[in-house]
Amino acid sequence: MIDANSFFGKNESGLIPLQPENLMIRDLVESPLKNLRAAAHQAGFELRVESAYRSFDRQLSIWNRKARGELPLLDAEGNPVETPITDEEELAYTILNWSALPGASRHHFGTEIDVVDAASIPADYEVQLIPSECDGMFAPFHQWLDHQIQSGNSFGFDRIFLPGRGKIRPERWHLSHLASARELQKKFAPEGLRDIYRHTDIACKNFLLAHFDALIRDYVYPYFL
Numbered sequence: 600m601i602d603a604n605s606f607f608g609k610n611e612s613g614l615i616p617l618q619p620e621n622l623m624i625r626d627l628v629e630s631p632l633k634n635l636r637a638a639a640h641q642a643g644f645e646l647r648v649e650s651a652y653r654s655f656d657r658q659l660s661i662w663n664r665k666a667r668g669e670l671p672l673l674d675a676e677g678n679p680v681e682t683p684i685t686d687e688e689e690l691a692y693t694i695l696n697w698s699a700l701p702g703a704s705r706h707h708f709g710t711e712i713d714v715v716d717a718a719s720i721p722a723d724y725e726v727q728l729i730p731s732e733c734d735g736m737f738a739p740f741h742q743w744l745d746h747q748i749q750s751g752n753s754f755g756f757d758r759i760f761l762p763g764r765g766k767i768r769p770e771r772w773h774l775s776h777l778a779s780a781r782e783l784q785k786k787f788a789p790e791g792l793r794d795i796y797r798h799t800d801i802a803c804k805n806f807l808l809a810h811f812d813a814l815i816r817d818y819v820y821p822y823f824l
């Protein structure tokens with residue numbers, strides 16, 4: 600059963616280990632992912648999952664470290680920005696270019712995966728999950744994925760962060776198992792998340808609480824398909 604708190608990344612029921620990546624994924628997604636991986640292999644690609652389920656605490660850590668300048672902060676085009684940013688609103692929107700609000704990341708569902716083609720990664724290259732990789736070394740893999748999705752052969756996986764859908768930047772590496780995600784979306788209760796923020800040591804807290812409704816409207820609901 601899916602608990603009401605699942606969306607926030609604070610409840611790991613229904614999650615199972617994903618190998619060989621040693622990540623966690625929702626049980627509903629295991630079999631479709633196995634099929635997608637096998638199809639990719641047949642086409643000459645090595646589908647590797649870089650990120651799957653992410654907990655609230657992990658997303659909070661990313662958020663707070665970006666706010667403190669301990670992780671790189673990037674602008675909308677993916678270029679580094681000058682830190683520190685002292686204005687809470689400017690800082691929050693800069694982090695939101697490439698990181699989800701803790702508790703509102705679709706990765707909390709366990710139905711989302713960030714994928715690469717491990718076969719095309721040069722030696723000593725560290726994957727960053729940036730747009731230029733999708734246009735470069737992973738372009739053939741993404742063209743193949745587009746074709747699979749368009750022809751109904753992607754085992755229920757689809758792209759979700761597309762241009763014009765909300766305020767999240769397009770992320771071609773991110774796939775959603777839509778039917779499974781919908782089960783979680785139904786349980787999403789923003790008031791619960793607002794309450795968590797009130798009691799959490801989160802960067803830009805005043806801004807997040809003051810603009811909470813607009814943030815959920817722009818960064819969460821446009822992707823509830």
Ligand SMILES: [Zn+2]
Nearest residue numbers: 711712713773
């Ligand atoms: Zn992702």
